[in-house]
Structure formats: C-alpha cells, structure tokens
Amino acid sequence: MKRTSRLRILIRKEFNQIRRDRRLMVSLVVPPTLQILLFGFALDSTVSNLRLGVVDYSHTPESRELISSFTESKSFRASGSYRSVNELERAISESRLDAGMVVPYPFAREIHRGRTVDVQIILNAANANTATIGQGYAAGLIQAYNGKLAREGIRPVFRDTGGFSATKTGSVTPVTAFLYNPGLVNAWFIVTGTFGVLLILNGSLVASTAMIKEREAGTVEQLLMTPAGTTEIVVAKIVPIFLLLITMVLIAIGVMRLAFSVPVHGSLVIVISGAALCVLSGIGIGTFISTFSKSAQQSQLMAFFVNPPLAVLSGALTPVEAMPAWMQPITWLNPIRHFGIITRATLLKGSGIDVLWPHFLALIAFTVVLIAISTWRFRKQLG
Amino acid sequence: MRRIWAQTRKELTQIRRDRLALVLALVLPLALILLLSTAISLTVHNLPLIVQDFDSSSASRRFADAIRASLSFHVVSWPSDRSADDALLANAARAVLVIPKNFGRDLARGRTSEVQLLVDATDSNTARIVQGYINQITQAFNQGLSRRQSSDAVRAQIRLWYNPGRDSPKFYSPGIFVLGISMFPPLLAALAMSKEGEQKTILQVYVSSITAAEFLMGKIFAFMIVALCEWLLSLVLLLTVFGLRIAGDPTPLIVSSVLYAFCVASFGTLIGAAIPNQGASIQAVSLGGFLLVFLLSGLIFPIENIPAGLRWISNIVWGKYYIEIVRDALLQGGGWPSMWFSVVMIGVIGLIFFALAWVHMRAMQVSA
Numbered sequence: 001m002k003r004t005s006r007l008r009i010l011i012r013k014e015f016n017q018i019r020r021d022r023r024l025m026v027s028l029v030v031p032p033t034l035q036i037l038l039f040g041f042a043l044d045s046t047v048s049n050l051r052l053g054v055v056d057y058s059h060t061p062e063s064r065e066l067i068s069s070f071t072e073s074k075s076f077r078a079s080g081s082y083r084s085v086n087e088l089e090r091a092i093s094e095s096r097l098d099a100g101m102v103v104p105y106p107f108a109r110e111i112h113r114g115r116t117v118d119v120q121i122i123l124n125a126a127n128a129n130t131a132t133i134g135q136g137y138a139a140g141l142i143q144a145y146n147g148k149l150a151r152e153g154i155r156p157v158f159r160d161t162g163g164f165s166a167t168k169t170g171s172v173t174p175v176t177a178f179l180y181n182p183g184l185v186n187a188w189f190i191v192t193g194t195f196g197v198l199l200i201l202n203g204s205l206v207a208s209t210a211m212i213k214e215r216e217a218g219t220v221e222q223l224l225m226t227p228a229g230t231t232e233i234v235v236a237k238i239v240p241i242f243l244l245l246i247t248m249v250l251i252a253i254g255v256m257r258l259a260f261s262v263p264v265h266g267s268l269v270i271v272i273s274g275a276a277l278c279v280l281s282g283i284g285i286g287t288f289i290s291t292f293s294k295s296a297q298q299s300q301l302m303a304f305f306v307n308p309p310l311a312v313l314s315g316a317l318t319p320v321e322a323m324p325a326w327m328q329p330i331t332w333l334n335p336i337r338h339f340g341i342i343t344r345a346t347l348l349k350g351s352g353i354d355v356l357w358p359h360f361l362a363l364i365a366f367t368v369v370l371i372a373i374s375t376w377r378f379r380k381q382l383g
Numbered sequence: 384m385r386r387i388w389a390q391t392r393k394e395l396t397q398i399r400r401d402r403l404a405l406v407l408a409l410v411l412p413l414a415l416i417l418l419l420s421t422a423i424s425l426t427v428h429n430l431p432l433i434v435q436d437f438d439s440s441s442a443s444r445r446f447a448d449a450i451r452a453s454l455s456f457h458v459v460s461w462p463s464d465r466s467a468d469d470a471l472l473a474n475a476a477r478a479v480l481v482i483p484k485n486f487g488r489d490l491a492r493g494r495t496s497e498v499q500l501l502v503d504a505t506d507s508n509t510a511r512i513v514q515g516y517i518n519q520i521t522q523a524f525n526q527g528l529s530r531r532q533s534s535d536a537v538r539a540q541i542r543l544w545y546n547p548g549r550d551s552p553k554f555y556s557p558g559i560f561v562l563g564i565s566m567f568p569p570l571l572a573a574l575a576m577s578k579e580g581e582q583k584t585i586l587q588v589y590v591s592s593i594t595a596a597e598f599l600m601g602k603i604f605a606f607m608i609v610a611l612c613e614w615l616l617s618l619v620l621l622l623t624v625f626g627l628r629i630a631g632d633p634t635p636l637i638v639s640s641v642l643y644a645f646c647v648a649s650f651g652t653l654i655g656a657a658i659p660n661q662g663a664s665i666q667a668v669s670l671g672g673f674l675l676v677f678l679l680s681g682l683i684f685p686i687e688n689i690p691a692g693l694r695w696i697s698n699i700v701w702g703k704y705y706i707e708i709v710r711d712a713l714l715q716g717g718g719w720p721s722m723w724f725s726v727v728m729i730g731v732i733g734l735i736f737f738a739l740a741w742v743h744m745r746a747m748q749v750s751a
Contacts, residue, residue, distance in 0.1 A: 035674075042678040044688035045425055045508040066537065092544065094721035095711065111536050118540045125543035126714045128551040129425040129508070130685070135541055136515025142539040143522070149536045171525040172446065172490070174480075174500045176514045179471060181504035189506045297574070297661045301403060304570075308415055312422045317683070319509050321477075322424040322551070345474060348505045355473040 006228055010236030018210070018240055025244075028206065032198050032248050036255045039194040040187045043317065047133040050098040051079035055088050058107035066103065066119070069145050075137040092124055099123050099134060111149065180265075180348045187260050192347060193316030195252055196278055196339040201307055203245055203282020204289065208299040210241055211290040211378070230379040238283055238371075245282075249275040256347075265350030274342040277363040281335040284370025285310075291377040316340050335366045386593045390601025391608070394575060398609065404571055408609050412563030412617055419559045420625060423683060424551035427509050431476040432456040435467060440487030446498075449524045450480065455516040471503045478502045478513050490528065545630075545714045556625045557709040558682040560617045564643065565702045566672040568610035569651030573664040576602065576655020580747055595744045599652060599737070606648035607641075614640055621713065631716025639708045639726045646701050646733030647672070653740035656747055676702030701732045 018024055052070055056063050071078040079097055082088040088100045102120040110117040121138050125131035181188055214220050223233055249272060256262040289306060293299035311317075313327070314336035320328055331337045338359040345351035353360070398404050434447045451458050461470050467479040481499040489496040500517050504510040546553050579585040588598055621627045629636070651668060658664040676682065679689065679696055680703035686694060697703050704725035711717045 038674065038678055038693075041693055042689050043684050045684045046688055047511075047685075049687065093715050094717040095707075095715065096721075116536065116538050118538050120540045120542065122542045122544055124715075125546040125549055126710060127554045127685075128546060128549040131543050131546070131549050132426050133508075133511055133515065135543070136511070136518065138539055138541060139515075139522070140518060142537055143518075146536050171495050171528065172486075172521045173495055173497050174514075174517050174521050175497050176500045176502060176517070178502050178504035178507075178510055179468070181507055181510070184504055184507035184510060186507045189508070192505075297665065298403065300662060300665045301407060301570075304407065304411065309418060312419055318423050318425055319427050319506055321427040321430055321509070323422050325429070327422060341474065344505045345472070349472055349503075351472045351474075 007232050007236060010228055010232060011239050014210075014236050015240045018244065024206065024209070028202070028244055028248050029251060032202055032252055033255055035198055036191060036194055036252055037259060039317075040191040040256075040260050043190045044186045045129060046184075046186050047130050047137075048074050049077045050075060050130070050134055050137075051096070052076040053079055053088050053091050053097040053100045054081045055083070055085055055100070055102045056081060057105040058103045060108035062108040062111055063103045066107075066145055067101070070101065070138075070141055073137070073141060075134070075141070088122075092122060095124075097124070098130065099138075185260075188262055188348060189344075190317060191256050191260050191262060192343045193314070193340050195256065195275075195343055196336040197311045197314065197316050198252060199245070199249065199275060199278045199339070200282040200285065200310060200336055201303075202248065203241075203279045204286030204306070205300075205303065206245065207238070207241055207283040207286030208290040208293075208303070209286075209296055210237060211287050212293065212296050212299055216295060231375060234287070234375045234378055238280075238287075241283060242276075242279060245279045246272075246276060249279065262347055264347055266346035266352065268346075270346045270353060270356065271343055274339050274346075274360065274363060277360070277367050278335055278339040280367040281363065281370050284367065284374050287374035287378060288370065291374065291381055310334060310336060313337075314340060332362070335363055338362045338366075386597050387601045387604065390593065390598060391605040394602055394605030395608065397575065398571065398605070404574075408567050408571055408613060409616060412567055412613050413620055415563050416556055416559045416617055416620055417624070419562075420552040420556035423555045423559075425508055425512075426549060426551055427512055428455055430456050430478070430509070430513065431459045432513075433461040433467065433470050433476045433479045434458055434482065435461070435463060435479060436482045437463075437484045438482050438486040442487035442490050443482045446482065446486070446521075446524055449520055449527075450517075453516065453520055455520075467501055471501065476503075477509065478517075480517070550626075552625050553627060553714065554710070555683070556621055556627070557713050558680075558706050560621060561680075561702055561706045561709055562673070562676055562682060563617060564610055564614055565647055565676040565705075566668070568606050568613065568644070569647045569654065569672050570665065570668045571609060572602065572606040572648050572651025573655040573658075573668045574661055575606075576652050577659050577661050577664040578655075580655070580659025581661060585747060595741060599740055599744060602652055603645065603648040603737070606651060607644040610644035610647055611640070614644065627713045629712060630714060631712070632718040633712065635708055635719055635722045635726055636712035639705060639722075639729055642726065642729045642733055643701070643705045646729050646736060649733055649736035649740055650701070653736050653743060656740050656743035659747065675700050679703065680706050682706060699732065701729060704728045704732075 054067050056067060070076045076099065080091075082091065085102055088097070088102070091097045092100055100122040102122075104117065104119070107117055107119075119142070123131050123134050123138070178184060214223065228236075253268070253271070257264065285306065289302050290299050293302055313331050314334050315331055316336055320331050320337070323331070342356050342359050345356060398408065432450065434450060436443050436447055447458070450456055459476055461475060467481060470476050470479055479501045481501070483496070483498065486496050486498070498521075500514065502510045502513050543549060579588070593601075622629075650671065654664050654667045654671070658667055675696075679686070679693070679700045681697070682702075686697050686703070689697065707725050708722050711722055
C-alpha cells in the first residue's frame with residue numbers, strides 16, 4: 001500500500017515536470033504530425049509520365065499510331081521528337097529525357113508483309129526501379145499494339161498454314177486483381193511504415209531527454225536520498241512519457257485517416273496495443289542511450305548512430321524483399337518491422353490477432369528485454 | 384588572411400581532440416553509405432508466391448514450372464482447400480496465381496486461357512513489379528507454345544542505359560553520399576558555433592582584432608576541410624565497393640563539391656549563430672540537413688511525384704542540385720552542358736547562407 005502511494009507521488013512529480021516543459025509538449029505533437037504529412041506526401045515511388053523522346057524514321061500512320069499509344073498512356077508523355085538517334089542519345093544523357101523510342105524506316109512495310117519488326121526503346125536505368133517498371137510498361141504497350149493489329153486483321157498470321165484450328169495455339173493471359181489497395185496508392189504504404197519509425201524515434205528521443213535531465217541538473221542524488229527504490233524512480237519516469245506518447249499515437253492515426261484516407265478494416269485495438277508496445281520499446285532504447293551519455297547533446301548525437309539502421313532495416317519505407325538475402329533476417333530483430341506488419345495487416349487488410357500473434361509476442365519480448373536492460377544500466381549508474 | 388587561417392587551425396584542433404566529433408565526421412558517413420545503399424532498394428526479387436492449380440494437367444504444371452524457374456518468385460505451398468485470400472491475410476505470400484480448371488484443354492484447343500493473379504497491393508510498388516514479372520513470364524510461356532517464329536508484329540528491343548544490371552546501390556549510393564555530406568559537417572559546424580554562443584566565448588572574439596567576416600570565414604574554412612575529407616573518403620568507397628566510375632568530364636563534380644562544402648559549412652554556421660543552444664541546433668540541422676535532403680531532393684523517389692504544393696520547396700533544397708551533379712558524374716556523364724545550372728545554384732545558396740550567418744553573427748554581438 002505504501003509502495004503504491006510512493007510510486008504515485010513520484011509519477012505525479014514527473015507529470016508536473018513534463019507539463020511545465022513547454023518545448024517537450026510541443027515536440028510531442030508537432031514533429032510527428034509534420035513528419036507523417038511530409039513523408040506521406042513527399043515519398044511516392046509511382047513511376048508515371050516518363051519523358052519519352054521519339055525518332056520516327058518511318059513517318060507512316062502505323063508508326064504514328066504506335067507512338068501515340070505510348071504518349072496517350074499515363075506511363076509516358078511526349079517530350080519532343082528528334083531527327084536522328086544521336087540527338088536522342090544526347091538528350092537522354094543530359095537528363096532531358098527518361099526514355100527514347102526509335103521506329104525504323106521499314107516499319108509499316110514490314111508489318112504489312114507479316115514480318116516482325118524491331119522497335120528500339122532506350123530507358124535511363126540509373127534508377128533501377130524506374131527501369132524495372134518502365135520496362136514492364138513498354139512491353140505491355142507493345143503487346144497491346146500487337147493485339148490491336150491482330151484484331152484489325154492487318155496481320156493474317158495463321159493464314160498460310162492450311163488447317164486453321166489444328167495449328168493455332170492457345171495463349172495465357174494473366175488477369176490481375178490488386179487486393180487491399182486497388183488504386184495502388186503508394187502513400188498508404190509509406191504512411192503506415194512511417195508510423196512505426198516515428199513511435200520508436202520520438203519515443204527514444206523524449207525518453208533519453210527526460211532521463212538525462214535529472215543527471216544534468218544534478219538532482220539525482222536528491223532522488224536517491226528519498227526512500228524510493230531505483231526501480232520505482234525509473235518506472236515513475238516511464239509512466240508519464242508513455243501516456244503522453246500514446247496521445248501521439250492517436251494523433252498519428254487521426255492524421256493517417258484524415259489526410260491520406262487510410263482505411264481501417266481491422267480492429268483499432270490491435271493497432272493501438274501494438275503501438276503501445278512499440279512506444280515502450282522506444283522508451284527502452286532511449287533510456288539505454290541515455291545511460292551511455294553525459295549530456296543531452298551527447299545522447300542526441302548518439303541517436304545518429306542508432307536511428308538510421310533502425311529506420312532503414314525495418315521495411316517501413318522500402319520492401320524487405322528488396323534487401324540482400326543476408327540482411328533480411330536481421331530485420332526480425334527490429335520492433336519497427338513487427339509493428340509495420342501489424343499496422344498494415346490490420347488497417348489495410350483487416351487481419352486479426354489469429355495471424356498477428358507472433359509479431360505481438362516479438363514486440364512484448366523486445367519491450368521486456370529493452371526496459372529490463374535499461375533499468376539495470378540506470379540502476380548501476382546510480383549505485 | 385593570417386587571422387582566418389589561425390581561426391581555421393583552432394577549429395581543426397578542437398575537432399581533432401573531440402573523439403565523438405571525429406567519428407561523426409569521418410566514420411559514421413562511411414557506415415551510413417554502406418548500410419543504406421545496400422538496404423534501400425525497391426526492386427524486389429524472390430517473392431513468396433502461391434500457385435493454386437485447379438487443373439493439374441501437364442500444361443498447367445508446365446506453366447507453374449515456368450514461374451518456379453524465375454528468380455523473381457519462390458513458390459510456397461498452401462493447402463488447396465483454403466482460400467487464396469487467407470494466404471494474403473496471413474502474410475504467407477505476396478501474390479496468388481490461380482490456374483483455372485480446363486486450362487490445359489483450352490490451350491490445346493487454341494483458345495485463350497485466363498489465369499487469375501491476386502496481388503497483395505498494400506505495397507503498391509511491389510504489386511506493380513509482381514504484375515510486370517508475371518506478364519513477362521506468361522509472354523515467354525506463350526512464345527514457347529507457338530513454337531513457330533514469334534507471331535508478334537512489333538517486338539520491343541529494350542535497352543537499359545547507364546545501369547544495365549538495374550543495380551539499385553548504383554543509384555542510391557550517390558544519394559546517400561550526398562546525405563552524409565549534407566548532415567555531418569553542418570552538424571559539427573552548428574555545434575561549434577552554438578557552443579561559442581552558449582558558453583559566451585564569442586565575447587572573446589569580439590574583443591580581439593578579428594572581424595566578423597574573417598571569423599566566419601575561418602570557421603567555415605575549417606568545416607569545409609572536414610566536409611572535403613569526408614567527401615574524399617566516401618568517394619573512394621563509392622568507386623571501390625559499389626563499382627561506380629567517373630563518367631565523362633570530372634570538372635563539374637570537383638567544382639561543385641568545393642562549392643557544396645562551402646554551402647553546408649555555411650549552413651551549419653548559420654544555424655549555430657542563429658540558435659545559441661546546442662540541443663536545439665542539433666534538431667535544426669537534422670531538420671534541414673536530414674529531412675529536407677532526404678525527402679525533397681529526389682534521393683529515393685522522383686521529385687515529380689511530390690504534390691505541387693510541396694514540390695517548389697525542393698528548388699531551394701541545396702542537396703537536390705548536388706545529387707543531380709553526383710549522379711550525372713558517376714552514371715551519365717552529361718558534363719557541363721546539363722549541369723551548369725545546378726553548380727551555379729549551389730554557389731548561390733551557399734552565398735545566401737554565408738550572408739545570413741554574417742547578419743546573425745552581428746545580432747549575436749548585440750545580445751551577448
């Protein structure tokens with residue numbers, strides 16, 4: 001009984017201290033909102049409107065039709081026509097174009113004779129993603145053009161071989177359905193990933209500042225002279241930060257919902273409890289950092305070593321499957337990875353706890369280990 | 384001039400004695416380039432895919448084998464009595480390919496058979512790539528079916544320039560290289576400058592004979608040296624580990640790098656002069672040096688995708704111009720004709736930072 005009331009008094013003391021710290025309060029609300037908005041709007045991997053330059057040696061209705069089938073798609077846009085391949089190549093190397101197309105002189109003639117004609121397409125592959133997706137677009141457009149020619153009967157492909165149905169071979173067409181995000185909104189992926197990064201980075205920043213403050217001010221000794229144990233001191237410090245960060249979680253969910261219309265197909269309880277565990281791991285990381293540094297500046301600088309790997313090896317902004325194979329297992333040691341899976345599966349797909357429980361277990365394990373280690377380090381320092 | 388040099392030497396001595404600063408300036412950027420350039424990539428491969436074969440004919444098995452043979456996917460097994468949606472909900476696969484009944488019969492009769500591809504589009508970019516891969520595999524499969532010469536009228540000969548292997552690190556590592564230079568030298572410069580304000584050592588500067596401009600030049604010169612050391616080490620890393628080569632004329636890169644070192648050192652000094660509090664100036668630098676350069680400079684994703692309301696900001700983000708130059712120098716080799724504007728912009732932005740720093744430095748004098 002006495003113990004709990006002592007803890008409560010300590011917690012109230014911490015609450016009052018934080019409440020009076022205007023900068024801390026502001027830094028809990030403003031940066032997360034701003035960061036979600038900025039990341040969601042600024043990071044968009046969609047490949048569209050590639051600048052296409054054309055060299056048309058054929059100058060026939062057929063070649064113009066092929067070209068306009070490219071430029072009328074959303075994937076490419078016309079960015080000028082060139083008289084020679086050299087001019088086109090120069091434009092690509094000076095980054096005035098993303099792609100180029102060369103239609104050969106005998107284009108229309110070869111088509112009508114039933115021969116295959118090669119059209120050269122040059123893509124600036126400096127950006128591997130643009131090249132991969134642009135290549136798919138170009139192949140798809142050419143395929144569609146071929147289909148159109150066949151339908152119009154311009155190419156009587158199978159006529160020369162006697163028995164029609166006997167030699168005709170079938171073909172496979174894939175029909176693609178994009179589930180859970182039919183509009184392919186990239187922001188949904190980025191925003192749900194940023195959410196976890198934000199919780200960990202801001203959680204650890206706030207926690208390390210709060211933990212180090214007492215040491216900087218030299219008031220730790222005063223706390224130690226009170227009957228409170230070190231565990232109580234640490235717990236009392238964590239509780240108010242935790243509650244404040246939970247409000248940040250709610251703000252972030254609100255921003256995702258309002259600014260990016262991220263759907264909520266599953267239960268918010270799952271997301272929020274995952275977020276709570278994520279916040280606690282963040283606090284653990286922050287406390288841990290603070291035990292290694294002498295001042296607030298130093299712990300801020302230490303965060304430069306810890307944050308980038310945490311943010312990048314998480315699958316939050318780029319898919320884990322695109323990382324080298326040896327790196328992929330490491331991401332399982334990152335709370336952001338698990339939380340990202342929980343958020344995306346719950347919000348976008350509506351998955352339930354029945355499939356997400358392993359990630360919850362992992363988050364609980366991280367939280368317990370991180371908080372235990374940092375409490376132990378903190379206690380050792382006080383002793 | 385002698386006074387500027389003395390100031391520079393004093394700064395460099397201070398940095399040399401601060402172990403954490405040295406690590407921040409020279410070791411961390413290299414570690415970041417190695418880590419981020421290997422980890423950041425969007426071109427996924429070896430994705431888990433489920434094939435639900437309701438036909439089980441020899442044709443359908445051949446089609447499934449064609450998919451299994453590609454490096455883009457690995458086929459995971461899934462009980463055929465459970466629905467495909469469950470697999471995606473449980474994150475067991477990124478996509479499910481459903482081969483319908485009568486697939487083999489339709490093919491044999493010369494009809495078109497539709498296979499259904501269900502893609503988990505939570506990650507829209509990966510979803511697009513999955514669709515592209517499956518299209519390419521089926522196209523190859525179809526060509527194998529019609530054993531004769533390709534019946535297509537037009538064939539695309541696609542050439543990938545500058546990075547034919549579509550090697551992601553080649554594109555991202557120059558960006559991370561710029562990110563490192565945009566972050567750490569200004570961070571140290573800001574810390575050094577705000578420390579002068581915080582500890583009031585700036586007063587000693589005022590009573591000495593050095594002028595404000597000379598003092599700033601001395602400081603900036605020191606952090607330019609830091610930035611250029613970092614530049615050299617990082618560049619060696621890019622050229623050795625990531626297999627990049629200097630393509631074409633190296634002079635735009637060299638000129639712009641010196642200007643960029645000046646630009647970031649002035650930025651840091653400006654922040655330090657404007658905010659005489661070390662904690663707050665670290666945050667300001669990470670906002671300007673990290674967030675702006677990371678988000679609004681085309682480092683990962685194209686600038687054209689940013690909504691117009693935000694996109695204009697990228698025109699004043701110094702990192703954007705330098706990323707263009709570094710990528711051009713290491714991948715495309717467009718040289719001066721395509722890059723002169725970016726070089727000029729870096730110089731202009733650097734001068735603006737210097738002028739602002741000078742103004743704040745005088746304001747500091749009044750407040751001190």
